[in-house]
Amino acid sequence: MKKRKKDNEEGSSVSKLQLAFEALKNPLPKMGVTRREPVWKKNKAILWYYPPEEKKYGVPVFFVYSLINQPVILDLGPGSSLIEHFVNEGFEVYLLDFGPPGYEDGDISLETYIVNYIQTGVRRALRHSGAKEITIFGVCLGGTLAAMYASMAEEPIKNLILSTPPIDFSHSPEMDQWAEALRKGDASFDEILDVIQTVPGFLVNRGLSLLLSPIHFSSYLSLLTKADDREYVAKWRRFNKWTNGHVPFAGAAVKQMLNDLVRDNKFLKGHLLIKNKKALLTNIKANLLVVAGKDDALIPETMVKPVMELVSSQDKMYRLLKGGHTTINITPHFPDYLAEWLPERSAPIGN
């Protein structure tokens, strides 16, 4: 009797292990499933349009995502897609996917991304939708780019939403000695960046791993624990695919980030020039919503919150949400922090 019980236990644990292995071997569940169409293409960048079934708001939403990851995280899968939630709420959504830069794009700096891609993309989106104003939604490094763009924009930005944007680089959450060495001029990586032109995706991945978690196996234990939960497994696999799918980073953009942001903290200090125009945070007058994650190890609150004191927006709100860097926007429904803030500021149709 005792032996049979032991066999059962072993059998069950093997089956969970088997399920986990099978989950890893099975075809990847679909990602990026919300219906969309391209509006504009430039180089490797594509401006995507996600039409709502029924348009309920006059102000469309324009997403600016980070340069180092794929924006598919915003449309991860059915039921866990931020873009899908926006579309279901009746918003017109535009997403600027910068695409993976190649060797030939090594001279694309942050300011080139802002002026030639984001600004032009926003103009295109405004023209395409026929809207008079727009909401800019920047996520992660895309939030920094969105804030930089908003600080020199001529386009009518009604709302600016920044989700976990690194703005104040005087605080380094991890590897503070590296940032300090850059600040004091003890280290420079300009030469190697000039030669290789773009940092390959796998190096971006390794670099971020070193910064956050050099050894990483805990997520596999989470998978093992819930290997019998199909929904969890599908979500895990999508998320895992995205986590390892870093895109190359243009050399000039990395240089500008290391030198102008990490070393000199120019944007926060008001010294950053974008196409010879000063990108001042005080120029931001749009309604502003800034969010940070309580458990965000990559971009902690100290790197985000200082922006609130420097903008000129009359209508501004800061939220510290429960969750990590990415998970605050992966919810089974339209995130509460957005539902409470955005609709009334987006010209509801019929009101």
Add this chain to the structure above:
Amino acid sequence: METMKKHDDYYESLRKMGFKMEREWNRKIKDLLNKRTIIKQASMESQISAKIFKQLQDSMETLSALGNFPTKRDVANVAKMQVQLEEKIDQIEEMLSQLRAGHISQDYSDTNPATIKRDRKAEKRARLHKILNSLRQGMES
């Protein structure tokens, strides 16, 4: 039922233990790497590597001139020219769009096909329309 719960507890404990170990090891590795000497070494080695890579690339450029084959830089130059072209098309499209918007706001009724023959301005507008549409089709393809 009890056996299943036991298993769940076992996996949960394993997960928690794994998380704890991972955090501890990572902290140690990061502390080890977060040192000035390592940073200086990494910076110096990257500069030495950059010089070697640069020399290699320049040698390939020289060889390409003799061997008459294109290098990555040549391909990059062609790609950059294509982006320049895209930017010019973007500018033209932007201008046409503004012109079109201006004309439409002046007098929309002038675009009526019945009056086009008599109205030279309307003819110009129709041509602009055509160019804009063909540009759009070109961009979409």
